[in-house]
Amino acid sequence: MKQTVVIVAGGIGARMGGELPKQFLLLNDYPLIFHTIRSFYRFNDQFNFIVVLPESQFDYWKDLCKKYAFAIPCQIIAGGETRFHSVKNGLSIVADGALVAIHDAVRPFVAHATIQRCFEMAKEKKSAIPVVPVVNSVRQGTFLQNKSISRADLHIVQTPQVFDATLLKKAYTIPYNVLFTDDAAVFEAAGHQIFLTEGNIENIKITLPIDILLAEQLIKTGFLTN
């Protein structure tokens, strides 16, 4: 049975300060989301790709595919109000029984080694979340009341988050909670154990203008591993 990769592109571009949703920003003259899908396709051209997009962007997606001759087969499905609802929509067309990876459209630089670690661990453990260490000090609380927290115990979560599809789909039937900022939180809330594995430091999420600068530099300097 084919493994599925759900590419979640809910962004409407507000945080980047521009008109263009961030998943469509050009990196090295090529749309960000195509870089992302291509990373997975190069790892395994038999993945089943589902792209979750705001419905208002469907036409733009088609135009882009044509313009950039992007021909990797993808099923497109409409996103929802939050990331939770978008992923839930994407999962609605995922078959039971195989593994499913949920990946942010705006993380173009996932390493093949990370993809491999996640699928291998999820095959054995039912969940696999790639993480990187925290290099800065961290405080918890408000600006006025806060405390130091050990950074050695903290892990910055990346994607792809890979799960047993049957269990993840069932987990996504629980009611939405504002704390569900990723799939691991949903899977955990459904009572399952979360297993972490090593991500890759350049697997950054393009969220702020500063991230685009870094992304362009990463491409130009040959820093990337795949």
Added chain:
Amino acid sequence: MKQTVVIVAGGIGARMGGELPKQFLLLNDYPLIFHTIRSFYRFNDQFNFIVVLPESQFDYWKDLCKKYAFAIPCQIIAGGETRFHSVKNGLSIVADGALVAIHDAVRPFVAHATIQRCFEMAKEKKSAIPVVPVVNSVRQGTFLQNKSISRADLHIVQTPQVFDATLLKKAYTIPYNVLFTDDAAVFEAAGHQIFLTEGNIENIKITLPIDILLAEQLIKTGFLTN
């Protein structure tokens, strides 16, 4: 009374994978640590600068100052085994009664607005720590046993961390603890309240090779505010 800025450059370069300690790496053909000191000097040329360096790097520092015609007056003092011990050494030559800022030598892009916010808040509250929000999901624990943690309650800590010098020097008389990854943790352990203020997103810590790439791009693209 003059306010003091302690620039902490304990690094021996291990994490960058090169021979050159990271504080001496060239950014735009100019040593990183000089960029950092210059940011403060341009904000206020009356700051009293103390630079904490491994003793083995004193000669290299002198050579660099000459080579790059770096003439901002700095007192140089030897670092210690950890960041805690280095800061403690630096504080040993800070006068009581004024404000003191502790700043990482490898954070060249501190904004003047951040410096101003920190000094203003510390003047009123005795402590001021610049922070930026966490944009990724975070998990707490080990790779096998961990839990989701609300990122809205977490703050990534930057420097300059500004304090009442008398109180900080006293705080640094408590015994070393491995959890003291910054000055706020020490000041807090001595029983004082920590006040947070807004940092600036480009005030990155140059720790990994990927950070140097971003730093170079920030300089080239005119992203910086000062």
